Amino acid sequence: MARRKIAVIGAGPGGLAAAMMLSARGFNVQVFEKQPYLGGRTSSFTKKGYTFDLGPTFFSMPHILEEVFESSGRRLDDYVTLKELDPMYSLSFDDMTIRATRDREKMKRNIDSLFPGNGESYERFMNDTRKKMNALMPILQNKHASMLDYLRFRSLKALPQLELGKSLHDVLSNYFDDERLKLSFTFQSKYLGMSPWECPGAFSILSFMEHEYGVFHPIGGLNQLTKSMAKVIEEHGGEIHTGTGVKKLLINDKRTVTGLELDDGDLVEVDDVVMNADFAQGMSDLIDDSKRKKFKNVHLEKKKYSCSTFMIYAGMNQQVNLDHHTILFSQDYKKNVEEITKTKLLSADPSIYVQNPSITDSTLAPNGKSALYLLAPVPNNFSEINWENEKGHFRDLILDQVEKKTGLKELDKMIEVEEILTPYDWEHKKHVYKGATFNLAHNLGQMMYFRPHNKFNELDHLWLVGGGTHPGSGLPTIFESARITANLLTEKYKLEEVQA
Ligand SMILES: Cc1cc2nc3c(=O)[nH]c(=O)nc-3n(C[C@H](O)[C@H](O)[C@H](O)COP(=O)(O)OP(=O)(O)OC[C@H]3O[C@@H](n4cnc5c(N)ncnc54)[C@H](O)[C@@H]3O)c2cc1C
Structure with missing residues (x-):
């Protein structure tokens, strides 16, 4: 059977991770990137000898990207040198600085010296949140493509450790009295562009993840992660076209995506399209309003954003x-x-x-x-x-x-x-x-089943990856989105081959 052709719109971390896995699995992958450089918000620029990461600077849970590399037949270590940071970060308040470390005993001592008696609460937070994390990970890694997936999740709602009815700030109030300590474990909601007072309590896993798995710096900056994925794509025969924007999706009358029209007018016919462009921007720019149902411009304007x-x-x-x-x-x-x-x-x-x-x-x-x-x-x-x-x-x-x-x-x-x-x-x-750098907000009404699905419902042969689809914004979750989408596409064609 001829190799299936996949076009990926956007060379951000989501698009590149999906393209890397798909090219390793034998798909004929082409990535089209509007900018003259790759990496999207996870790119870099250099000026007079200084190199700056454009967006992400915190890298946590490297094991997820390691797994994505492994499933592409490669080892992350061979491409990137990661350095663990200790302290992970310094939190500076008017009257004190808290230096956070992954060293559990040292962290406990730091907390006790500044907030006597609170070291135990930190231990309790870590132990409780580990259970929450174990309950949540399968939910985040699941595809949530159907109501059934969601209902399965709803039944999990009964699990008290998910604390879905509470805000992140409420959850941390169960552990600490001091506002500075609460903020030290809730400011991470900013990674989602949200307020700790509104962000769902389940996201206490964000600070837990840092304290459990550490915070890393790839030598050369986080842009090295996207550059490495691009290398692997090319090693597997995939092509990346930078400076090649997509003007619109080609969609036939039956609402089937058949390819792309590029900014220069060229037409590219493919079997499937994976969209990594910012979700709401991509919808508005690439698909006629009349071809969308739930995501028309008027609907997009009413959504909540970071x-x-x-x-x-x-x-x-x-x-x-x-x-x-x-x-x-x-x-x-x-x-x-x-x-x-x-x-x-x-x-x-x-x-x-x-x-x-x-x-x-x-x-x-x-x-x-x-x-x-x-x-x-x-x-x-x-x-x-x-x-x-x-x-x-x-x-x-x-x-x-x-x-x-x-x-x-x-x-x-x-x-x-x-x-x-x-x-x-x-x-x-x-x-x-709208310049919402961390994408669609992560309120419960825009998560899992209610976030745009990895397999886009309204058009056939269109798939999504990146911060605007499930599970959400932030590099570990974006890599999960790529894994879900790449696996769905792989399963689809495996099934078709079996049936043929
Ligand atoms: C300032 C900032 C700080 C952040 N800090 C962190 C952090 O510390 N840790 C963390 O985990 N996450 C962080 N994030 C969040 C997130 O990890 C990054 O934004 C990430 O790059 C988003 O990846 P993505 O794959 O969704 O899309 P993007 O990185 O946005 O990539 C999408 C790509 O699609 C391209 N594109 C758009 N339209 C078209 C078109 N028509 N044709 C072709 N190409 C197109 C774009 O040019 C872009 O390259 C940060 C984000 C920002 C902005």
Whole structure:
């Protein structure tokens, strides 16, 4: 039988992971990427000797990607050097800094020294959440393509450890009284672009995952993960066309996807299409509104989306004395989160994440210098913020706050290379719907059965991967989405071969 042809739209981590597994299984895979570079939000750019990861900087649960490599006949170790970070990160509050480590005893001692008596609660949190994680993993790895899958999940709802009716903040209140400690185990909801007060309690697995499995840095940056997958695709005979955008899907009258029309007008006929482009943006750009049912533009506008991020990438002319990952909490974190997610205003005191990877990895900046990455979560583009007007002022505010909260002085004078990315840029330059950098929100109404399915329901021969489908945003889950989609496609054609 002729090799089945698969086109993947987008060379983000989801698209590349799916393409890697499918090409290893003998499919004829072509990846079409609009940008002149690969990796999507997990790419990098280099300026005057400084290399910056564009988006992800935290890599946890490497075993999932290791398994994805193994199922593609390769070993992740042969492509990427991972370095475990200790401390995993520093959490800086007005009056104290908590340095988080995976070393259980050391972490317990850290907590007890700052919050006497709370070390035991940390142990209890870890033990309870391990059970929750074991209950949740099969749910996340399951395809949730049908109501039956979901009902199976609903019956699990009875399991008390999933705590689905509670917010993440409520869950942590069962363990800690002190707000700073609660925030140390709930700020991870920002990875989903959500507030700890709204994020489902089940997501306490996010901080658990870090404390259980560690936080890693791939030498060269997280972009090395996508670059490595691209190598494997090509080793298996797959093709990656960068700078080759897809204009629209070719769909026949019977709602069957038959191929792609590229930006240059070329037509590509394939058996199946895997869409990795940002879900809502891809729907709006690539499929006529009339061919969609539940995902017409009016419906997409009513969905809930994650926050956005304001980014400063700064090449510093000297080494910066900060841990690899530092989170500087706003004095009134709850107000800051409400401004980001509800009132959609720019905070006067934003929380800021600073990555100083040069402390771990000498490949990212010229000798004796640092490639700094600063991120402030901000409202997505459902806000009325005019970023062209605000960006200079907000950039100065961030640098000012970093100086105040870290003790670093005259940052402006140290900067010799600078790039800024606003929510407007995420939407208009990076093709992220409404600049919602972490995709569709992860409220219960948009998860599992209620998230767009890996096998897209409304059109035949269209499949989804990436943060906009099940199980959701964040690299480990995105790799799971690729695994689910690649397995569904493989099963489909195996079955057809058996029946033929
Ligand atoms: C600032 C930021 C920080 C993050 N930090 C972390 C972190 O620390 N850890 C973590 O696990 N996750 C993090 N994430 C979340 C997530 O892991 C990344 O966003 C991830 O790259 C999303 O992968 P994806 O496969 O869904 O899509 P993307 O990376 O968005 O890739 C989609 C690709 O499709 C392409 N495309 C779009 N339209 C077309 C078209 N018409 N034709 C061809 N190609 C097209 C795009 O150019 C893009 O390359 C972060 C995200 C952001 C933005």
